[in-house]
Amino acid sequence: MTKIPFDIVGFDLDGTLLDTSADLTAAVNHALGTLGHGPFPVETIRPFIGRGARRMLERALAVAGVTDEALLDALQPIMLDHYAANIAVHTRPYPGLIAAMDVLEARGVRLAVCTNKREYLARPLLETLGLATRFAAIVGGDTLGPNRLKPLPDLVDEMVTRAGGGRAIFLGDTDNDTIAARAAGIPSIAVSFGFVACTAEELGADAGIDHYDELVPLLERWA
Incomplete structure (x- = not known):
């Protein structure tokens, strides 16, 4: 079995984990x-x-x-x-996400969320969908107080700390995510199926995926 070289895989929420x-x-x-x-x-x-x-x-x-x-x-x-x-009337995880999470957790990888959505909304949304307990940390736009949102690295740093530390990588769908990850000193993966029609290169990500079926193989190949 190929080792995944990350302790933490972090996710943006809207447009990355869930289609909200x-x-x-x-x-x-x-x-x-x-x-x-x-x-x-x-x-x-x-x-x-x-x-x-x-x-x-x-x-x-x-x-x-x-x-x-x-x-x-x-x-x-x-x-x-x-x-x-009306927080989860139509909201659903993106295709392949749950299966990818299952594999990562089985390999001992901790999962985490870092979103500009306020934590008081992010937590009940994930709870409603039965996903909240699967994340070692859920950090939102109100977690550290006002004006500390991505693309500042503050929330990403907090996510890594609350998830127990170690080598981390972050997935997102906007340059807010890639800039914040870079400022926090961790690599990033851009998802093409989110809310912003940009390539991984345009967003400044280190890599990109078009479907969650590609996530685990990409992480296994990571140098």
Whole structure:
């Protein structure tokens, strides 16, 4: 059996572990609907996901022709409350993920999550899907307080520490993930099936996968 040269495999959440785009779009549309705007299709909102809830809503408002910080402040809790109440209606793991996790765990690799999604939302989402107990650490956008989000390395560093330390690698779907991993001194893998239509090279990742069936073989080949 080929050894996997990592103690920890870390994952971004939205667009990497889980396709959350339909439920997040529903939350955005609920908030915008209070103003009479939308609804927007998932295809419109999907590229806005991954840089935090506020930025997602801000970009959706801009599409609706609205730029107003006070309004953004008022709509954000409406959006988040709706999302919390409907957190896993359509959200599902990406194909092949569970099988890859099974293999990694059987090989003694610890799994972890590092996301800009707030921890108070990330944990119940993973719990609802029966996945929370499989991660040695779940670190979210509110774990270390405000303004310490990816692409800063802080959350990635915290993920590695909480997962018990050791050699780590990080998977994500945006340059937030690859930049944060690089700043934390660990390699990164970009997934092509996430919310940002970019190649691994464009995102600055060390490698890329198109399906989770490719993850374990890639890690086994890692120099």
